[in-house]
Amino acid sequence: MKTLPDLLHEHAFFKDMDEDHLAFIARCGENCIFNAGDHLARENAPANDFYVIRDGRVAVESYVPNHGSICLQTLQSGDIFGWSWLFPPYLWTFDGRALDEVHAVRLDGKCLREKCDADPKLGYALMKRFARIVTDRLHTTRVQLMDVYDQQKTSLDSGK
Amino acid sequence: MQEFVLQAEHLEVLIQVVRSEGFQLMGPVVRNGAITYDEISTASDLPRGWGDEQEKGYYRVSRNDSGAYFAYAVGVGSWKQFLQLPRRKVWEAHKKDDAMDILEVLDEVPARAFLGVRSCDLHAIAIQDRVFAEGQYRNENYARRRQNILLIAVNCTTPAATCFCTVMNTGPKVTTPTDLTMTEVIDHKEHYFVIRSESQRGREILKQLPLSSLEERHSLAEEQALQAAVQKMQEGPRKFDSAGVKELLYRNYDSPVWDQVAERCLSCANCTMACPTCFCSTVEDTTDLTGEHAERWERWDSCFTGDFSYISGGSVRASTRSRYRQWMTHKLATWHDQFDTSGCVGCGRCITWCPVGIDLTEEVQRIQQLDKTL
Amino acid sequence: MIPAIFRVEERNEEFAGTVTLRIRGEAREVPTEFNPGQFNMLYAFGTGEIPISMSGSPADGNGYIHTIRSHGFVSRALADLRVGDAVGVRGPFGRGWPLDQAAGKEVLVIAGGLGMAPLRSLIYRLLSGTPEVSRLRVLYGARRPQEMLFLTELEYWSRRMELILSVDHAEGEWPGHIGVITGPLDKAEIDPDNTIAFLCGPEVMMRFCIQVLTAKALPESAIFLSMERNMKCATGHCGHCQWGPNFICKNGPVFCYEGIRRWFDIRAL
Numbered sequence: 001m002k003t004l005p006d007l008l009h010e011h012a013f014f015k016d017m018d019e020d021h022l023a024f025i026a027r028c029g030e031n032c033i034f035n036a037g038d039h040l041a042r043e044n045a046p047a048n049d050f051y052v053i054r055d056g057r058v059a060v061e062s063y064v065p066n067h068g069s070i071c072l073q074t075l076q077s078g079d080i081f082g083w084s085w086l087f088p089p090y091l092w093t094f095d096g097r098a099l100d101e102v103h104a105v106r107l108d109g110k111c112l113r114e115k116c117d118a119d120p121k122l123g124y125a126l127m128k129r130f131a132r133i134v135t136d137r138l139h140t141t142r143v144q145l146m147d148v149y150d151q152q153k154t155s156l157d158s159g160k
Numbered sequence: 161m162q163e164f165v166l167q168a169e170h171l172e173v174l175i176q177v178v179r180s181e182g183f184q185l186m187g188p189v190v191r192n193g194a195i196t197y198d199e200i201s202t203a204s205d206l207p208r209g210w211g212d213e214q215e216k217g218y219y220r221v222s223r224n225d226s227g228a229y230f231a232y233a234v235g236v237g238s239w240k241q242f243l244q245l246p247r248r249k250v251w252e253a254h255k256k257d258d259a260m261d262i263l264e265v266l267d268e269v270p271a272r273a274f275l276g277v278r279s280c281d282l283h284a285i286a287i288q289d290r291v292f293a294e295g296q297y298r299n300e301n302y303a304r305r306r307q308n309i310l311l312i313a314v315n316c317t318t319p320a321a322t323c324f325c326t327v328m329n330t331g332p333k334v335t336t337p338t339d340l341t342m343t344e345v346i347d348h349k350e351h352y353f354v355i356r357s358e359s360q361r362g363r364e365i366l367k368q369l370p371l372s373s374l375e376e377r378h379s380l381a382e383e384q385a386l387q388a389a390v391q392k393m394q395e396g397p398r399k400f401d402s403a404g405v406k407e408l409l410y411r412n413y414d415s416p417v418w419d420q421v422a423e424r425c426l427s428c429a430n431c432t433m434a435c436p437t438c439f440c441s442t443v444e445d446t447t448d449l450t451g452e453h454a455e456r457w458e459r460w461d462s463c464f465t466g467d468f469s470y471i472s473g474g475s476v477r478a479s480t481r482s483r484y485r486q487w488m489t490h491k492l493a494t495w496h497d498q499f500d501t502s503g504c505v506g507c508g509r510c511i512t513w514c515p516v517g518i519d520l521t522e523e524v525q526r527i528q529q530l531d532k533t534l
Numbered sequence: 535m536i537p538a539i540f541r542v543e544e545r546n547e548e549f550a551g552t553v554t555l556r557i558r559g560e561a562r563e564v565p566t567e568f569n570p571g572q573f574n575m576l577y578a579f580g581t582g583e584i585p586i587s588m589s590g591s592p593a594d595g596n597g598y599i600h601t602i603r604s605h606g607f608v609s610r611a612l613a614d615l616r617v618g619d620a621v622g623v624r625g626p627f628g629r630g631w632p633l634d635q636a637a638g639k640e641v642l643v644i645a646g647g648l649g650m651a652p653l654r655s656l657i658y659r660l661l662s663g664t665p666e667v668s669r670l671r672v673l674y675g676a677r678r679p680q681e682m683l684f685l686t687e688l689e690y691w692s693r694r695m696e697l698i699l700s701v702d703h704a705e706g707e708w709p710g711h712i713g714v715i716t717g718p719l720d721k722a723e724i725d726p727d728n729t730i731a732f733l734c735g736p737e738v739m740m741r742f743c744i745q746v747l748t749a750k751a752l753p754e755s756a757i758f759l760s761m762e763r764n765m766k767c768a769t770g771h772c773g774h775c776q777w778g779p780n781f782i783c784k785n786g787p788v789f790c791y792e793g794i795r796r797w798f799d800i801r802a803l
Contacts, residue, residue: 144702446580463773
């Protein structure tokens, strides 16, 4: 059976991370399984956790009255879900819902924050990884905003 | 090759022989204050005693007292108008109930002779041959018009200020295949043509002319006239390194020169219409009121127009900057990769007919200057 | 070159404004062979002619299949054709996908929006086994599931190829990815020495995908894309489709990225 450090080690988010740091982080974690439809997170609820998705798909959603949930993005194996635990007030800004059976490692946010404060080297290594995830997500969102599949953009160039 | 002297007063004989051979003879005429190309039925149709003054955005015909028939540089428009028609019907389509049929329009192609073709324009014709007749697909309309043309070239001894064929290596002396090549010489009251036959058809015509033999003084006078033309161009301002221009332009897609020229360029398309090699065309489809008869017409188009590069939503080249850059870079650079030749023959028409006086040679020099300083 | 007369035998509305037509030569002897990625000039009576790539199987000798999005005069007239109507056809033109280079390789087909049309011809061909490829993955992105072409067929084929669907937005049950195509592309494992990628879609979408592919060390010589420009004649004579030294009609529409890289980044070329 694989240990938690093994599982983290295999995940893209922790690729090339220092073994000691991984073992240290793993002490804040536990394995968890969600069934399709289960929520990993609810908007405005306390954000105490950070999920390393090993298998299955997670939808990042927001609920719109008279409409239902709008899915902004789907995450899958190799992704991570949740960074609201990083900054006060530690509340989820979106819903996270399992689209099928999701296997993940749940890491305790408070525990991680304390470890990062105590060991700035670990903190920096982890924050670099989060910064990468955030810029990737921002990039994706920007491309999404561009409506890149539209073949019929109106010309903005006046020709002057 | 046979070479002789034809006295100027016998030019009429040449014209009538060519016509009697069944050719419709096209040549220079003075019309609407300009030298243009049109049908010639007698030597008196030719612009005898007329010359042209050409500068940036400037053109005038002017009388001279030389009595020469070909004392101008190049005519307005070019021979292109007889080979790639400015407008032609391509097909007619009919629809009745569910049935549709399309008939290709094959118009009658007259056997034509071109009289007074300059070397630059011969190069231009050869360039269009590559585009239309020597590629993977053949433009039949062009090819049919082109194949029977009898070419009677006249060496250019009277270049305009706008001419730069010496830069493009396209003249002034004729070096490409023709049927007949002539040089007009006026020397101490003597007025004659040195005439050479370059083809079987040319020899057949020569046989019917009152010729005298070519003497050394004729050859010398001819050579002097051509040398004077070369010298005139070389002393002028229109010079650049045409061999290096392709790579120069490929390096300079972002040159500020394009912004500067766009400030002046009106995107009017005159340069492309006047250019003897510009080959772009578009099509127009129409129906009559019954909706049962449709026609397709092809007409000259220009990369300076807004809808030329239109793809769903808008134009790829929306700005004048991008259009001028496309035109000049095509002429002097990408043409080499497409057709293994320059697209510019140095005839200077684009300079003369630009209403704001943009001069391609100046723009190249400007890019060259900036390229050196970077 | 004048169009041959074809007739619409079948018309399928894929979604609002986009139809797939099966057309057949009126004279039965009209050959309809083509290479995936090639295109025809389709003539709508009295309205005009536009380039449309073949979206059907190259092995189907039953005429041509074209998928048309109605957004201009001519495409609207073509999309409005009914079964039994006549249409003019010139073609096939252009260079298609380099099938010979796909042999033995892991093939990555990347489609955006309507770009799936010329790629479906390629998928048909690759599923037929010639050339034989070691892996076939199809990544298809669109705005929403309703605007995806050939979805039923693609899902049916997913037993024989890997299919990854991505949309910007979806409501209700949607088994695919929500985000953009670059997301799943970035997640895909790519063996840079043994992969060939075929892209078709809006130019900006292809640009973003190429960024991902080259970041994953796929050589530029293993990336092929289909380009679009204004086109009138399809024979290299009208000058409209010039793109740098290339004529999209005869040197393309499919180009190797390595060969056109120099031109790809020049704006308003």
